[in-house]
Amino acid sequence: MxxxxxxxxxxxxxxxxxxxxxxxxxxxxxxxxxxxxxxxxxxxxxxxxxxxxxxxxxxxxxxxxxxxxxxxxxxxxxLITHRGAKTALIATRGHEDSIEIRLGHKEDGYRYDPEYPPATMLAPRYLRRGVRERVISNGTVHTPLNEDDVRAACRHFLNEGVESVAISFVWSVLHPAHELRAAEIVREMMPDVLLTVGSQLYPQVREYTRTSTAVVNAYLGPILxxxxxxxxxxxxxxxxxxxxxxxxxxxxxxxxxxxxxxxxxxINSGPASAPQAALYIGEPWDEKNIITIDMGGTSFDITLTRDGKANINKNIDFLRYRIGIPMIQVETLGAGGGSIGWIDEMGLLQMGPQSAGSEPGPACYGQGGEEPTTTDANITLGYLSDEGLVGGRLPLDRDKARQAIRDKLADPLGISVEKAAHGMFTIVNNNMVNGIRRVSVERGYDPRDFVLMGAGGATGAHITALAREIGIRKVLVSKLASGLCAYGQIISDVKYNYMAPAPTRLEGAEAAKKLDTLFGELEARGIADLEADEFTRDRISIRRSLDMRYTGQVHECTVEIEAGSIDEAGLDAIRSAFHARHRELYTYDEPHSAVEVVNIESTIQGHVENPKRMHLAAGKGADTALKGRRPMVFDASGATTDTPVYDGGKLGAGDRVSGPAVIEEVTTTLVIEPGWTADLHESGVYVITSTTAA
Structure with missing residues (x-):
């Protein structure tokens, strides 16, 4: 530093x-x-x-x-609340509705549901204008740009009070001149609007993805x-x-x-730093396969790193909008400390996804909330202290929590408050476990091959229950867990993605030269940008990837390759990497079929010096941190167990706490269930392991 x-x-x-x-x-x-x-x-x-x-x-x-x-x-x-800017789109005439047609695709899980409503259009139909122009798939101009159409669109947008404009033309990535000229006209006639040019923001083949990405960018631009x-x-x-x-x-x-x-x-910048923090925290144990779970007050975020690399998604539907740019894969559920418990029309207890948030918050916050939430269940079960959260700055009212659970859930269901609270706890845990399975089991990973990393202020109360349910026997929870994403930010690098279309059959010296030239141009831009940001060349690294497919396939898969010059002999290694990746994703490959590249991407990183790691003094034994006992519920019977409570601030390196127990840190509370043991490492990380037979 x-x-x-x-x-x-x-x-x-x-x-x-x-x-x-x-x-x-x-x-x-x-x-x-x-x-x-x-x-x-x-x-x-x-x-x-x-x-x-x-x-x-x-x-x-x-x-x-x-x-x-x-x-x-x-x-x-x-994006969630649809409170972005008033956004307009200028498109090739005849393609104004591509963002509404959506390639004829309906989100997975709703494909055959005729009642599923269409997505809200960020650029409504009356603010989408087509202009006469056309570039064909080899990059040549079929119809020149009609500038009068662009000017007419601008006059219409000015009358409607548009704040932001997106421009996206067909095959503009191969011939961007029409988009760039249209952008000049918009800047001339609408100098106060924010402008997004599709071929500059997302220079990749696939018109719908590029247009949708440009519209989302335009919609959020003025807000950001x-x-x-x-x-x-x-x-x-x-x-x-x-x-x-x-x-x-x-x-x-x-x-x-x-x-x-x-x-x-x-869009998803907060939880995207979790994988970096998890890898850094797991370094002393050389842990590179990590599932990180972050339970806050509103949501539950899950990320996965395998072999030290976070899963990256491109071309995904996020909140019902297609976004092409690379994003850390984050599975987000409506399962946080503020998730509300309710009874459905069949008389069954449900949790979330609606949340009490921070205003008014759970009933126990005493800020006017009347709905029973996960936090209300946790204090009723005895896991949270009446002293409150955040070192007592946010006091909790156990009586109000119990009253909300009794009125809304326990009495209608004819069960005790404790049983209702444990039911809430179990259901929200099941929701979270299903999310963990989506990023692991459903993508071919066995979660038992991973460690579980706790993040977020509410996670600690659920961490051993989640690990037990998913079959993970080792859990890491840092003393900084409730701010893990903020911690991940301060140990992360500057990172930019540079893309280019590269429709090329992967054969011959000409193809090798084309790819080598394109990568060189992208990386020269990236290096220049980082050097202007005061990064020396020795602190800059480059990662390359290509979107590839067998000739005739509709979809591509992304293949990472090493940086360096590309010659004709090097194409064999790229083809082999593609075959291996295709086999990994789809269980088969076609080594005798022709392979083609669609898009390329270079990720340029400027490496930032990390701060020193936390170092704790040796502890004097867990007994010195014992601050009291209180009754807690650990099973569906609702029966209480007299459970020790430890002050995490008084525990030191080497101290061990065996469950059942609770460890109270200033910003989180760890529930150590029966059958689990927590050892505090000198780096400030609790290593929580199962003591029951596998």
Whole structure:
């Protein structure tokens, strides 16, 4: 680290987490309630809290930080609630409705459901205008651009008060001149709108994916731009000497100007840092196969790393919108501490996906919430202390929790409050286990071959129950778990993706030269961008991938290759890598069939120096941290067990806690079920293992 501090901020649906790392290895975690109506207010509140607890002025911290990093849900929330900008689309005439036709595809699980409603269009029909122009599949112009059509579209958009415009033409990636000229006209006639050009944002073959990605980017652009400007201005006023970095969905950092222009990269930026944090925390045990689960107040996020690499998705339907850019694969469920329990029309208990969020929050928050939530169940079961969350700054009311469960669930079902609470706990756990299976079993991975990494403030109460249910026998939970994503941000690199279309049969010297030239051009751009950001060449790395298929196939699969020059002999290695990848994904390959490349991509990373790892002093035995006992429920009978409670702040390296027990950290509570043991490692990580026979 070049200066004294590094600050990571992760804005979630309920809490905003702050991780402050010092040069000497001291790392501290702070939490404040999120403020969805004004996300920047939570940042100000968090900095005030840091000042209050450390005695160090926010300006001093910011001015002496080499990196201040922000992961935000602003884009995600705008997409979920459909509160983005008023967005228009200029398309090739006849293709205005491609985002509505959606290749004739209905989301998996609803394909044969005639009652399933269509997706809400981010660019409504009256704001989609076609213009006369046409480029054909070899890149030649069939119909020149009619500039009068573009001007007519602009006049219409001006009358309608449009804030953002997307431009996407057919085969524009092979001949972008029409899009670029249309963009010039839009900038001339509509200087105040935010403009997204499809062939620049996502220069890849596939018109629907490119158009949809451009529309999503345009829809979120003004929202993210206003947010970035507000955050940047606040940090500049505090004396920041370095630009604020923003975390992207691809798992890397970027400047605010990049996020403003390419807002689609910020959609899922918060949980995308979890894999990086998990790998770093698992390093002392050489753990590279990790399933990370992050349960906050609103959602439950799952990510998977295998052989040290996070799963990356491209060309996916996210919240019902096709997005082409690479994103860390995050499975998100409506299963958080605020998930509401309810009884369906068949008289069965259900949990979520609706959430009480932070306003009003669970009934036990005492802020007016009346619905029973996961957090209410956990305090009723005895897992959470009446002293409250976040070191007592958020007190909990056990009586209000019990009352909500009794009124809404227990009495209608004719069971005790304890049984109802354990039923809530079990159902929300089953929902989360099903999500874990989706990222593991359904993709060919056995979860028993992975360790489970706990993240998020609410996860600790469920971690051993989830591991037991899924068959995982080793769990890692850092003392920083409730802010793991914020921690992941401060140990992540700057990362940009550069793409190009490359429709090429993988044969002959000409194909090798074409690929070598295209990769060289992309990587020269990336290196220049990072060098302008003060990264020296020795701190820049390159990863390459190609979207490939057998000739005649409809869909491609992504194949990673080594960086370096590509010659005709090197094509054999690329073909072999494709055959192997195809066999891995689909159980077969066709080694005698011709192979073609569709798109290529270079990922350029600027490596950031990591802060020192946390180091704990040796403990004096778990008994010295025992703070009391309280009755807890561990099975469906509703019977209570007198259970020891330990102060996590008084445990040291080497201390062991055997279940049943609860360990209370400032920002999370770990429930160690019967049959599990927790050992605290010197790196500040609880290693929780099953003591029952496999």
């Amino acid at each position: 070049r200066t004294q501090y590094r600050l990571g901020i992760d804005a979630g649906g309920t809490f905003t987490d702050f991780v402050l790392a010092e040069r000497n290895g001291n790392v501290r975690l702070f939490k404040v309630l999120s403020t969805p109506s004004d996300p920047t207010r939570a940042i100000r509140n968090g900095l005030d809290l840091i000042t209050e607890e450390t005695g160090i002025a926010a300006g001093e911290i910011v001015a002496n930080s080499d990196l201040c990093i922000n992961g935000t849900t602003v884009g995600l929330n705008a 731009r206003r947010y970035v400007e507000a955050v940047d201005a606040h940090f500049a006023a505090l004396g920041a000497r370095n630009p604020v970095r923003y975390f992207q969905s691809n798992g890397g950092l970027a400047k605010g100007s990049v996020v403003s222009d390419q807002s689609v990269y910020a």
